[in-house]
Amino acid sequence: MDFTAELKRHTTRVERGLDQFVPRPDVRPARLHTAMRYSLEAGGKRLRPLLVLAAAELAGARPGHDAALPAAIAIECVHTYSLIHDDLPCMDNDDLRRGRPTAHKQFDEATALLAGDALLTHAFALLAENYPGPLAATLVRELAGAAGSRRLIGGQMEDLLAEKKAGTTTDELEFIHLNKTAAMIEAALVMGGLVGGATEADLATLRQIGRHLGLAFQIIDDILDATADTATLGKTAGKDAKAGKATYVTVRGLPAARAAAEEHSTQATTLLRSLRADTRFLEHLLASMAARTK
Numbered sequence: 001m002d003f004t005a006e007l008k009r010h011t012t013r014v015e016r017g018l019d020q021f022v023p024r025p026d027v028r029p030a031r032l033h034t035a036m037r038y039s040l041e042a043g044g045k046r047l048r049p050l051l052v053l054a055a056a057e058l059a060g061a062r063p064g065h066d067a068a069l070p071a072a073i074a075i076e077c078v079h080t081y082s083l084i085h086d087d088l089p090c091m092d093n094d095d096l097r098r099g100r101p102t103a104h105k106q107f108d109e110a111t112a113l114l115a116g117d118a119l120l121t122h123a124f125a126l127l128a129e130n131y132p133g134p135l136a137a138t139l140v141r142e143l144a145g146a147a148g149s150r151r152l153i154g155g156q157m158e159d160l161l162a163e164k165k166a167g168t169t170t171d172e173l174e175f176i177h178l179n180k181t182a183a184m185i186e187a188a189l190v191m192g193g194l195v196g197g198a199t200e201a202d203l204a205t206l207r208q209i210g211r212h213l214g215l216a217f218q219i220i221d222d223i224l225d226a227t228a229d230t231a232t233l234g235k236t237a238g239k240d241a242k243a244g245k246a247t248y249v250t251v252r253g254l255p256a257a258r259a260a261a262e263e264h265s266t267q268a269t270t271l272l273r274s275l276r277a278d279t280r281f282l283e284h285l286l287a288s289m290a291a292r293t294k
């Protein structure tokens, strides 16, 4: 397996899918659709849609067949909405995202808020419009669960609350990480598995992989925030520590963070290898994520 070629094959499909499945910028109101595309097209690693496409193929979707593409775009829409809202002055108040001015800096706060709202709503329309009834309902339930008040939004709420008080416990930090970050990564793998026709047992394994991968990913993000520069990150570096934010690094220290990232990556890889499928692409993706902090 040529990892670079596979990565290119999947990311090319994601970029094409974003263009195909999101309203054109000249659709009225043009300012809103331009803002939605501005944030989507700013780039990003596309981790979640890549996971959808790779999990679908793992579960049996025909390689190169676009069955999983609307689900992949739907999850990137939800992820991008969460980034736009997270950057707003009432939340993280950030000026830089994906190497460009944040949506409210490029447009204005109201437009950024509405672009986020529209991306969130559009994600569910994509699922309803592109899958047969029962599968659409299952995908909607999965994505709504991951993005809802108990998970993504709940994680964000506790993150904001943690910022306002002194001393974050390991339990609070785990709740934040599991929900703010791991929920959407779990959902990506499960949604891919659902589209590809995975068995219940394989869906449960994909969920577990997503949980470990999500935790590893967030801990690595915390390590990078503490150690990398703004140019490398494409967003403001050192911001979390400066804001007194609870991160794995600020709560547990750098060596423990590195050990925990390694542990969760290993667990994810072991679970991945337990699936009876060609998991080489995902294994390589995992290894390349873990290598970002070395």
Ligand code: GRG
Binding pocket: 043, 044, 045, 046, 047, 081, 082, 083, 085, 086, 098, 152, 153, 156, 180, 181, 217, 218, 221
């Ligand atoms: C506003 C409901 C709501 C949620 C916001 C996404 C988020 C929750 C906050 C952003 C800050 C943060 C550190 C979130 C944890 C998840 C995470 C690391 C997001 C960034 O994802 P990447 O690195 O971003 O995949 P790209 O730009 O590559 O897509």
